[in-house]
Amino acid sequence: MNESTTNSMNDLGPRPFAYNGPRLEVSGVDLVSLAEQYGTPLYVYSADNVRSRVELLQRAFAGVDHTLCYAVKANSSLALLKLLGEMGCGFDIVSGGELERVHRADAEAQSRVVFSGVGKLAWEIDAALEAGILMFNVESEAEVELLSARAQALGRTARMALRVNPDVFAETHPYISTGMSEHKFGIAIARARAIYAHAAKLPGLEPAGVSVHIGSQIRDVAPFAESVKRVRQLIEELRADGLNIRYLDAGGGFGIEYGRKAFDPAERVTAYAAAIKEVIAGLGVHLLLEPGRFIIAQAGALLTRVIAVKQNGAKRFVITDAAMNDLIRPALYQAHHEIVPLELRGRAAQVADIVGPVCESGDFFARDRETEALEAGDLVALLDAGAYGMSLSSNYNTRGRAAEVLVEGGKARLIRRRETVEEMLAGEVL
Incomplete structure (x- = not known):
């Protein structure tokens, strides 16, 4: 050598x-x-590097009404969750256990939680309703009915977004690609309008946002922009239908370089933010982002x-x-x-x-x-x-x-x- x-x-x-x-x-x-x-x-x-990455994202999206909802599944250490909560981050959770982690790390941050996942259980939904989370990202028509039933039983109102499947291809490992029609995640975007109309009539539900997540470890900004573009069109249609859609959850999946290839985090974040901000300009939504890997890997x-x-x-x-x-x-x-x-x-x-x-x-x-x-x-x-x-x-x-x-x-x-x-x-x- x-x-x-x-x-x-x-x-x-x-x-x-x-x-x-x-x-x-x-x-x-x-x-x-x-x-x-x-x-x-x-x-x-x-911890210094975690802070630096969060600050990069916060600066890049300055001027846009937004919340960084850290993906707890990436690393659920209580100490790290406490650190992120203190920086004003929200959290993207996929289980009742992850909700309890957020509660123990920073109870006040529960109001900044979005609950994703394709198979939420009744007790998990109940716990999230009691905690007063920000929003449920609903992934099936059956879950719409379950969420309504649990919210009605507890006398609560559940803010919800459908996680739509935009059928956008992203270059990544097949096990962590989630945005295509053959994947288990989300609801076909073509079906979303009818499902929102039904959800708006159910007790205990408040359709408030639209969610999308196309995969993980994606390093090209184009798929993110394309998926958000399709979501914007849906939001405009839903507003025309009389729904007060005010949140756009653009998901996570923003990648890093694991090898020795040149990688400038600030440059990547700037390009990522610019692509999304351009698409949502004038839409008047609160942007939710679910970074995990980029912050902690x-x-x-x-x-x-x-x-x-x-x-x-x-x-x-x-x-x-x-x-x-x-x-x-x-x-x-x-x-x-x-x-x-x-x-x-x-x-x-x-x-x-x-x-x-x-x-x-x-x-x-x-x-x-x-x-x-x-x-x-x-x-x-x-x-x-x-x-x-x-x-x-x-x-x-x-x-x-x-x-x-x-x-x-x-x-x-x-x-x-x-x-x-x-x-x-x-x-x-x-």
Whole structure:
């Protein structure tokens, strides 16, 4: 590995993780010391980076009546939700459990919650009505009827939007594309007008908005603009029908770069905001946005220690103490995460599969990845792991979930203890 290649590999772009000499830091805190203090696997997040991303979005949409409703499913840590609530964010939830998280992190923020999801249960709807959330994003005709029944039973009025399916294609992984007619999400936009007319006659319902969400990890602004354009037309038709539609939920899905490709977050946000603002100009709506990944993904990393290095014929394997139960994105989505040592040692490059100890061939973080040669005991970071890392983690192989640490202003604090075997087994009955 020559000097220019080394320098290129050590340039981590717009992430908050950067080398200070040979050691990796975040917000001025040495990651080796965190791994030694709290053990591995360990999720580490930069609160400073989260704040920066939220502020980027808030500046880009300045002058537009809007609310950022952070997608809780991306990372539901109570400490992160509290941080976001304090910045004035709302929240996009998809379950009653996520509503309870918002309640515990910032009870006042419940009034800025939108409730999405294709299969809401009666108890979840009841809890959201009692909490006084901002709006329900309804995804089926059956849900319209259920929402009316629950609102009537509780003597409440439910503000609602239909999540319409605009049939707009977005270039992303098929598992996280949601805007086409073959997907389970939303209601065909051609059916929406009739469903709104029916909903307006039902007790306990107030049709107040229209919602759209076409997928996740989308880096081109054109699909967002096209989907919002189709929603604008629907809003104008619904207003002509006499409905007071005043919210437009443009969804989330704004992506990042997981690899080394050049990525300027401010430039991306500016283009994204300009495209949406142009389409909604003069419409007079309160814009709701549901960012998740853009805010938290690059703010987080998963730290892990190399257990062993083995050679099987021509194939080299680096085995870490983190596994697919800690970070499933590579196995589930074939996702790329940059993998870097916490301490540069000037070794030659190696090509290896970087894998975990779980009893699955799908338990890998990278195939044939070139890194500085790694040895047993070395610490490495899997970058861009803040979104859909901890929130998708599991106890597969009866492995406890990782600890989590939040770094802010040069100081680190534990925000989740490492899960013990006793805690994993506590709910089971012999």
